[in-house]
Amino acid sequence: KQEVTQIPAALSVPEGENLVLNCSFTDSAIYNLQWFRQDPGKGLTSLLLIQSSQREQTSGRLNASLDKSSGRSTLYIAASQPGDSATYLCAVRWETSGSRLTFGEGTQLTVNP
């Protein structure tokens, strides 16, 4: 079964800390992987998209890496700020599952001032 797992489920850090969020997936035959941010009760904001042929993508203080062979992706957030507090979701599009995204359960991040 194709599944996406995110660890930890929740994370609380002081402002300014660098942090890593983890995403693992059970089938390495992926098209791409997207990281999203979701504020409580709000929509999904796409942060980064990594194609299966790429190893990493960067946007500002965010860096996402992809290791297909081990079924893992990480989202690195540098110099965290209170405004980064949100739930971060990882979503995978597999080669054998059409165009749908399969989401992990997310990591709820709290950055304390």
Next chain:
Amino acid sequence: AAGVIQSPRHLIKEKRETATLKCYPIPRHDTVYWYQQGPGQDPQFLISFYEKMQSDKGSIPDRFSAQQFSDYHSELNMSSLELGDSALYFCASSFGALGRSYEQYFGPGTRLTVT
């Protein structure tokens, strides 16, 4: 930049009623996706359309139907509503579908409450 538009943003219905959710994709996007996110859960894929044809189907109940129109907007029709249908319904759009790796952009969602 234009984003995905969903209407209404909030909807309250009673059990056994019907509801229609609308989605307007980003201009020039030809693929629309619908996802359902229950309280405290991750989004679950329901259905998608590419060039007005159903391209993929997930865990969409038989009580639900959807279509994509000639202007590429999409509507999700939900009948015989149940309490368990209360959720946040997201529409996403992308350019291209099967065999391509384009990014999906999500709308703000429609929050459906069934009482």
